[in-house]
Amino acid sequence: MKFRERLPITLLFPLPPPPARLMSNNTPNLGCTTCRNGHLCLSRGLNTREAALVEDIAHRKIRVKRGESIFRSGDALDDIYAVKYGTFKLTLGTAEGREMIAAFYLSGDIFGTDGFESDTRTSTAIALEDSEVCAISWNSLAELAQREGAIQQLVTQIFSARIGRKQRLMLCIGSMRSEERIAMFLLDLSERLRERGFSNRHIILRMSREEIAEHLAMTLETVSRIFSLLAREGILRVDHREIQILDVQGLETVAQAGVQKRPVL
Amino acid sequence: MKFRERLPITLLFPLPPPPARLMSNNTPNLGCTTCRNGHLCLSRGLNTREAALVEDIAHRKIRVKRGESIFRSGDALDDIYAVKYGTFKLTLGTAEGREMIAAFYLSGDIFGTDGFESDTRTSTAIALEDSEVCAISWNSLAELAQREGAIQQLVTQIFSARIGRKQRLMLCIGSMRSEERIAMFLLDLSERLRERGFSNRHIILRMSREEIAEHLAMTLETVSRIFSLLAREGILRVDHREIQILDVQGLETVAQAGVQKRPVL
DNA sequence: CGTAAGTTTGAGACATTTCAAGGTCGGTGG
DNA sequence: CCACCGACCTTGAAATGTCTCAAACTTACG
Numbered sequence: 001m002k003f004r005e006r007l008p009i010t011l012l013f014p015l016p017p018p019p020a021r022l023m024s025n026n027t028p029n030l031g032c033t034t035c036r037n038g039h040l041c042l043s044r045g046l047n048t049r050e051a052a053l054v055e056d057i058a059h060r061k062i063r064v065k066r067g068e069s070i071f072r073s074g075d076a077l078d079d080i081y082a083v084k085y086g087t088f089k090l091t092l093g094t095a096e097g098r099e100m101i102a103a104f105y106l107s108g109d110i111f112g113t114d115g116f117e118s119d120t121r122t123s124t125a126i127a128l129e130d131s132e133v134c135a136i137s138w139n140s141l142a143e144l145a146q147r148e149g150a151i152q153q154l155v156t157q158i159f160s161a162r163i164g165r166k167q168r169l170m171l172c173i174g175s176m177r178s179e180e181r182i183a184m185f186l187l188d189l190s191e192r193l194r195e196r197g198f199s200n201r202h203i204i205l206r207m208s209r210e211e212i213a214e215h216l217a218m219t220l221e222t223v224s225r226i227f228s229l230l231a232r233e234g235i236l237r238v239d240h241r242e243i244q245i246l247d248v249q250g251l252e253t254v255a256q257a258g259v260q261k262r263p264v265l
Numbered sequence: 266m267k268f269r270e271r272l273p274i275t276l277l278f279p280l281p282p283p284p285a286r287l288m289s290n291n292t293p294n295l296g297c298t299t300c301r302n303g304h305l306c307l308s309r310g311l312n313t314r315e316a317a318l319v320e321d322i323a324h325r326k327i328r329v330k331r332g333e334s335i336f337r338s339g340d341a342l343d344d345i346y347a348v349k350y351g352t353f354k355l356t357l358g359t360a361e362g363r364e365m366i367a368a369f370y371l372s373g374d375i376f377g378t379d380g381f382e383s384d385t386r387t388s389t390a391i392a393l394e395d396s397e398v399c400a401i402s403w404n405s406l407a408e409l410a411q412r413e414g415a416i417q418q419l420v421t422q423i424f425s426a427r428i429g430r431k432q433r434l435m436l437c438i439g440s441m442r443s444e445e446r447i448a449m450f451l452l453d454l455s456e457r458l459r460e461r462g463f464s465n466r467h468i469i470l471r472m473s474r475e476e477i478a479e480h481l482a483m484t485l486e487t488v489s490r491i492f493s494l495l496a497r498e499g500i501l502r503v504d505h506r507e508i509q510i511l512d513v514q515g516l517e518t519v520a521q522a523g524v525q526k527r528p529v530l
Numbered sequence: 531c532g533t534a535a536g537t538t539t540g541a542g543a544c545a546t547t548t549c550a551a552g553g554t555c556g557g558t559g560g
Numbered sequence: 561c562c563a564c565c566g567a568c569c570t571t572g573a574a575a576t577g578t579c580t581c582a583a584a585c586t587t588a589c590g
Contacts, residue, residue: 116426159425225578240587484548
């Protein structure tokens with residue numbers, strides 16, 4: 001099923017597709033320097049010369065349709081990716097069929113950074129909507145980092161931040177109740193949208209209840225119940241995948257302490 | 266309370282302390298090339314010349330007593346560490362007081378690799394027994410990696426492996442029941458001990474039930490109950506912190522599918 | 531209009547936590 | 561030496577949060 005905006009265009013999450021003339025595969029080098037994600041992506045914090053170097057190795061664009069994968073578990077590992085526009089999920093799986101979504105990636109996010117110890121993908125990246133990524137040859141980037149200290153530092157930061165993020169998610173899953181996890185998830189998403197220049201109060205989810213559940217280690221029914229609960233509390237307005245955060249502070253409170261049961265009068 | 270071996274010395278986990286003459290702080294450069302952890306640690310897969318370069322920047326040794334920390338959340342981030350001998354736990358915490366143990370590190374493990382995005386520690390590393398680490402200045406290592414492709418590759422592998430490990434733990438916590446988690450934990454520990462040349466059937470735990478619980482996102486009571494259960498099933502022999510794996514295959518089965526309730530005849 | 535996919539809601543089942551009590555071990559001091 | 565203490569571990573019973581199963585509903589779409 002194809003997802004369609006049901007409202008007049010509200011500038012939301014994620015970035016709308018660029019004009020059609022840019023949509024062909026192997027677009028000519030458009031450049032990180034002009035990319036709207038520059039402040040988040042691989043050229044973050046670099047000077048013009050350094051950014052140009054990154055630009056040179058990040059020119060390969062790949063478009064994927066909703067539901068298609070960029071890489072799959074078991075694939076050989078050559079590239080890392082930056083989301084140009086769209087959204088991805090990264091799924092982990094075990095032999096016995098347990099599954100989990102390790103992360104969602106928004107425009108400007110870098111992904112595909114695990115599995116270097118075996119040169120084999122251990123996860124699968126799937127587009128949640130029609131999307132485009134910049135593919136960056138890991139060898140080229142490593143070579144570049146070898147020559148350019150600032151770029152090496154940036155790569156380190158990206159890896160290190162990735163570890164930190166996984167750890168926070170782990171802590172979230174391991175120690176929070178479902179309301180708290182959902183609140184956390186929404187606040188995180190909201191913040192990331194804000195960083196990308198969008199409303200942080202008005203979110204259109206690109207993922208299903210089931211995908212949220214798989215990410216936060218719970219069932220889709222529980223996700224649904226929590227959304228309803230938060231809506232009843234007046235913290236959210238929930239209309240299918242369109243979420244409005246009515247009470248940010250309330251949501252933060254829930255994230256920290258769960259919903260306080262109010263005494264029945 | 267100081268932990269003491271209660272059995273005739275069985276060569277177990279972790280490495281026994283080196284002879285006393287090596288125990289002073291700032292030991293002269295003893296060298297990764299002669300270190301018994303060489304095959305696991307920062308010189309893994311390097312040739313003699315490269316290993317010597319690593320050796321040059323990894324000469325600083327720090328001893329810590331049981332319960333002391335190597336670094337704490339909020340500290341400035343200068344070094345990464347390799348465990349020379351002993352065991353460490355890495356604890357994460359949130360402002361609201363939720364806690365979790367993100368990892369246990371054994372001899373040869375590298376730790377302290379998160380927080381580079383802000384140059385600030387986001388976790389605390391505490392020794393579970395009297396231990397010693399090699400401190401490696403991150404700046405020196407980065408500089409070295411800049412010149413030596415093989416070392417840069419190794420650093421990448423270490424970071425990437427760290428991400429993979431966190432992901433697997435996340436999957437474990439998110440999708441497994443408590444018996445399965447404990448079985449997984451023991452199998453992982455067993456395998457790591459084997460890699461270090463010790464018995465993989467006979468384990469002396471360096472961590473309390475509570476610490477295992479904090480690591481696997483459950484309560485200490487549940488940990489205790491599962492140990493008892495697995496002992497009743499004949500899979501383990503449990504005597505306080507001394508664990509014998511009697512039935513490896515059985516344990517693997519539990520890790521994959523939990524304990525099957527046998528019908529009451 | 532019917533179907534499929536996604537979502538909501540309820541009721542009962544279940545795993546794990548919480549609370550509480552008792553047990554063991556090793557160390558310490560009378 | 562023995563009694564006591566604190567830290568740690570074990571076990572039970574009740575409480576609780578989440579899951580499972582089931583049904584009904586919505587929306588998109590042929």
